[in-house]
Amino acid sequence: MDTKKELVVPRIENGTVIDHIPTNVLYQIVHILGLENYEDEVLIGNYLTSHKFIRKGIIKVKNKYFDNEEINKIALVAPMVTIIRIKNYEVIEKLEAEIPDHIDNFVKCMNPRCITNHEAIPTKFDVIDKKSLKLRCHYCEKFVTKDTIRFCE
Ligand SMILES: [Zn+2]
Structure with a gap:
């Protein structure tokens, strides 16, 4: 990835990246996760160019790891999103949100x-x-x- 793209949405040291969000549900996910009231860094990008979709949204939340219930909620409005957990700038886990039974x-x-x-x-x-x-x-x-x-x- 070139550095110009990196600057659009900066990397985070610890926390969660929610990637490949359809642009029309990005703010719904912000709301579902209660990020309006989250008192740490939240980086929101929408209509970014990606390889997977033409345009996508991305949310980066510093110092926050979401539990299964929160991920299930995301899956209900955006089943294809990727949840990436970051620790010390490294990806420690990458999973796709799935709708439960x-x-x-x-x-x-x-x-x-x-x-x-x-x-x-x-x-x-x-x-x-x-x-x-x-x-x-x-x-x-x-x-x-x-x-x-x-x-x-
Ligand atoms: Zn009922």
Whole structure:
């Protein structure tokens, strides 16, 4: 990689790089991860040129490693992103965000009558279709799709 490109989004010493983000969901991921309130360096690049896609987004978060639940959340809106963990400027782990078979706790059921919207019960969904993104509520059996997906606050 030439140095000119490196300067666009500087390297980080420790933390996470989320790469190959589709440009239209970049800010959604920023929100899902709560990075608006993160009090350390966050580098956001969008519409950058890449080899894999024509344009892509990238997020670099200093001194932060995301857990599986957070990575699953990312996968729901951007299944193809690459998560890269950096330590002392070296890549220690590289993984692709994958949609899990079951999603607990963080997706909101869209059915106003669902018990999870009335009682302090964590939501539970089975993933019916990973490609088009279709989830079924464990309690009321209503579907949540890519267009109606909301996350619990
Ligand atoms: Zn429900």
